[in-house]
Amino acid sequence: MSDQALTYLDANGVAAVGPAWLDVRRKAARASFADAGFPHRRVEAWRYTDLSRLIAKTDWQPAMPHAGAVLVPEGRSNPFAAITSHKLVFVNGFFRPDLSELEGLPAGVEILPLEAALESGTKFETAFDANGPEAVAPIAALNTACAKDGAVIRLGEGVALDQPVQLIHYTPDGGATASHTRNVIELGAGASMTLLEAQIGWGGAYLVDRLTNLTLGEGASLTHVRIEDEDAQAVHIATVLGDVAAEASYVAGTLAIGGRAGRLQTALRFTGEDAHAESNTAYLLRDQQQLDSTIIADHAVPGCTSGALAKGVLDGEATGVFQGKVIVAPHAQKSDAKQMSNALLLSRDAAMNAKPELEIYADDVQCAHGSTIGELDGDALFYLRSRGIDEQTARRMLISAFLGGVLEQIPHEEARDLLSERAAGWFESRSGGEA
Amino acid sequence: MLEIKDLHASVDGTPILKGISLTIGDGEVHAIMGPNGSGKSTLSNVLAGREDYTITKGSITYKGKDLTELAIEERASAGIFLAFQYPTEIPGVTTMTFLKTAVNAQRKVRGEEELNAVTFLKLVRQKAKELKVDEDMLKRPLNVGFSGGEKKRAETLQMSLLEPSLAVLDETDSGLDIDALKIVADGVNRLRAPDRSMIVITHYQRLLDYIVPDHVHVLAKGRIIRSGGKELAKELEASGYTDLTESAA
Numbered sequence A: 001m002s003d004q005a006l007t008y009l010d011a012n013g014v015a016a017v018g019p020a021w022l023d024v025r026r027k028a029a030r031a032s033f034a035d036a037g038f039p040h041r042r043v044e045a046w047r048y049t050d051l052s053r054l055i056a057k058t059d060w061q062p063a064m065p066h067a068g069a070v071l072v073p074e075g076r077s078n079p080f081a082a083i084t085s086h087k088l089v090f091v092n093g094f095f096r097p098d099l100s101e102l103e104g105l106p107a108g109v110e111i112l113p114l115e116a117a118l119e120s121g122t123k124f125e126t127a128f129d130a131n132g133p134e135a136v137a138p139i140a141a142l143n144t145a146c147a148k149d150g151a152v153i154r155l156g157e158g159v160a161l162d163q164p165v166q167l168i169h170y171t172p173d174g175g176a177t178a179s180h181t182r183n184v185i186e187l188g189a190g191a192s193m194t195l196l197e198a199q200i201g202w203g204g205a206y207l208v209d210r211l212t213n214l215t216l217g218e219g220a221s222l223t224h225v226r227i228e229d230e231d232a233q234a235v236h237i238a239t240v241l242g243d244v245a246a247e248a249s250y251v252a253g254t255l256a257i258g259g260r261a262g263r264l265q266t267a268l269r270f271t272g273e274d275a276h277a278e279s280n281t282a283y284l285l286r287d288q289q290q291l292d293s294t295i296i297a298d299h300a301v302p303g304c305t306s307g308a309l310a311k312g313v314l315d316g317e318a319t320g321v322f323q324g325k326v327i328v329a330p331h332a333q334k335s336d337a338k339q340m341s342n343a344l345l346l347s348r349d350a351a352m353n354a355k356p357e358l359e360i361y362a363d364d365v366q367c368a369h370g371s372t373i374g375e376l377d378g379d380a381l382f383y384l385r386s387r388g389i390d391e392q393t394a395r396r397m398l399i400s401a402f403l404g405g406v407l408e409q410i411p412h413e414e415a416r417d418l419l420s421e422r423a424a425g426w427f428e429s430r431s432g433g434e435a
Numbered sequence B: 001m002l003e004i005k006d007l008h009a010s011v012d013g014t015p016i017l018k019g020i021s022l023t024i025g026d027g028e029v030h031a032i033m034g035p036n037g038s039g040k041s042t043l044s045n046v047l048a049g050r051e052d053y054t055i056t057k058g059s060i061t062y063k064g065k066d067l068t069e070l071a072i073e074e075r076a077s078a079g080i081f082l083a084f085q086y087p088t089e090i091p092g093v094t095t096m097t098f099l100k101t102a103v104n105a106q107r108k109v110r111g112e113e114e115l116n117a118v119t120f121l122k123l124v125r126q127k128a129k130e131l132k133v134d135e136d137m138l139k140r141p142l143n144v145g146f147s148g149g150e151k152k153r154a155e156t157l158q159m160s161l162l163e164p165s166l167a168v169l170d171e172t173d174s175g176l177d178i179d180a181l182k183i184v185a186d187g188v189n190r191l192r193a194p195d196r197s198m199i200v201i202t203h204y205q206r207l208l209d210y211i212v213p214d215h216v217h218v219l220a221k222g223r224i225i226r227s228g229g230k231e232l233a234k235e236l237e238a239s240g241y242t243d244l245t246e247s248a249a
C-alpha cells in the first residue's frame, strides 16, 4: 500500500457512477494502483523518470472545467488549425462542444466524447481491461481509476476517413490540478485515418495523464501525429497502448517541446502477421526539462516490422531518456525490429540516458538497435561560418540537419510541415540567442 | 590586400607558425609550397579565423584593417574565402540550400539584395556547368560521399559563386584527375582580376603551369624560408625541399 497513491486516489479517483462494467474495472484499477503506488526510480522501467518524486509534495486536486473563452498564448496555438478536420477539443480535460467540430461525419464513423459514448451504452471492456506491459501498467491503472473524459473514435470496416481527426487538449489552468483523459480508438478491418493530436498548456504546475487505447483491425492504418507543448512547470504522461492486427499499420510522429517533465510511452502488441508499427519522436528541451520516450514493441506473432526512432536536442540542464524494448516471441520468426536513439547535447549540463533492450526468443529475426550521444560538430560549424553564415544560423542548420529524418517520416505532408515549422519556432524562442 | 607581419600561432600550446611575414598586393597570385606538416593549412585556417588556433604574436592586416578582430563569418563577408584541403562533410544540409544560404548571408551583410530562388538557381546552374559539376551533386548533402575530386570541384564552385577578394586555395589540385585539374584551373583563372588576390597552396608545379603565380614562397617548420618568382617552383620540383630546409636550419 502506498499512502501517496491512496491520498491521490481519494482526491482524484472517479467514484462509482456507472456503468456497472466500468465501475468494476475502476475499482480493480484503484486497488492495483493503491498497491503499487506511483512508479519511482527503483522500478526498473521508471529508473530515469521518478514519477513519485516528481509529483510529491503537492496536494493534487482534480482539474475543473474552464469557463468561457480559451486564450492561447502567442505562438502556442494548435499547429494543425489550418487543416480541415473533424475536431474534439478538451479544456482542462473536459470536452468542449462549443470549440469542437463534429458535424457531417461520414457513415461508419463514430467520433464523440467518452462521457457521451458511455451514456449511449457502448461498452469498451477490452479497452479498459488492457493494462499493457509492466512499464506502462501502473499508469494504465491510474488512468482507469481517474479518467473522466476523453475521445472515442470508431471506424467501421473498410472506412477510409478523408479528413483527419484532431484531438486538441488545452490546459489553461493549473495550480496543483490533475486531469486524466482516456481515448479509445478502434479501427475496423481495412479502415484508415489520420489522428492529429495537440497537447498545449500554460496553466503552470499541473499534471496530465492521457491514455489512448488503440485497436487496429486487419489491414487498418492509423497515422498519429502529435505535438506535446505543455507548460514549463507541468508533468505530463501520454500513453499509447494497443493491439495491431494482421497487415495493419501504425505510424506515429511526435514533436515534444513542452513540460517540466514528461513521459511518452507507447506499448504495442502485434496480434496478426505482416503488421507494422513505428514511432518517430523529436524532442527539443532546454532549462531543466526532461522527457522520457519509452517504446515497447511486442512481436507476439511472426512477420511483423517495428521501428522506434527518437532524436533529442538537449540544451541547458535538460535530460532526455530513451527506453526501447523489443520482445520477439519464440515462434515470431521473420520479425524485423529497429530502435535508434540519437541525442545532440548543446550544453555541458545536458544529459541523456538511453537504454535499448532486446528480448529475442526467435532465431530468424532482424533486430537492430543503437544509440548515439554527440555535440555539434565544430568542423561543420567552422565550415558553414567560413562561408559567411552567421553562427546562430549555422548552429540552427546543423541542429535541423540532426533532426532530419524524424518528422520527415510523418506520412501526412501538411501536418509534417506544420510540425517542422513549430520545431523551427523552438529555435527562435531560445533565450539568450546562444544558438 | 593582405599584410602578414611576424605571425606566430599555436594550437593547444604547441607553436606551429613561427614568424611568418607575407605581403600580397591587389590582383596578385602567391603560391605557397612546402613539406608536409610545415604549417600551410594552419596559415589558411588562421586567415579564415578558425578558433582552435591562437595567435601569440604578430599581425594580419586585410584591406587596411586588423583581420583578427573579425569573426569567421565576418571575414567571409569581407571577401576571404578558404578552399579547404579537406572539405567537411555535413550530413543533412543539402548542398543547394547551403550555397543559397551562404550567398545570401554575404549579400545581406554587404547591403545587397538577396537573390530569389529563381535567380539563384540560374546562377548556380551556369557556374556548375562551367566547372562541370553535376547538378545532381547539388541535391546531395554537402560534401557527403563526394569523391576527393568532386569535393575540390565543389569548393571551386563555392568560390566562383561567392566571388571573394582574397581566395586561399589549400591543395585544391590534390585528388583531381588531369582533366579536372584543367577545369578547376580554368575556373580559378576566370576569377583572376585586378581587385582579387589569391594564395595557392600546392605540392605540385603542375598546377602552377595553369595558374601562373606572381610569387612563390616556401614554408618550412612554420617559417617562410625562401621566396621567389614562378621559376622557384620549377627549381623545387627538380631539387626537392631537403637542400632548402637543411640550409635554413
Ligand SMILES: Nc1ncnc2c1ncn2[C@@H]1O[C@H](COP(=O)(O)OP(=O)(O)OP(=O)(O)O)[C@@H](O)[C@H]1O
Pocket (backbone or CB within 6 Å): B011, B012, B016, B034, B035, B036, B037, B038, B039, B040, B041, B042, B043, B052, B085
Ligand atoms: N589541431 C591541431 N592539433 C595538433 N596539431 C596540429 C593541429 N593542427 C595542425 N597541427 C600540427 O601542425 C603542423 C602543421 O600542420 P598543417 O596542417 O598546417 O601542415 P601542412 O603544411 O598543411 O601539411 P600538408 O602538406 O600535409 O597538408 C603539423 O605538425 C600538424 O600535426
Ligand SMILES: [Mg+2]
Pocket (backbone or CB within 6 Å): B040, B041, B042, B085, B170
Ligand atoms: Mg595542409
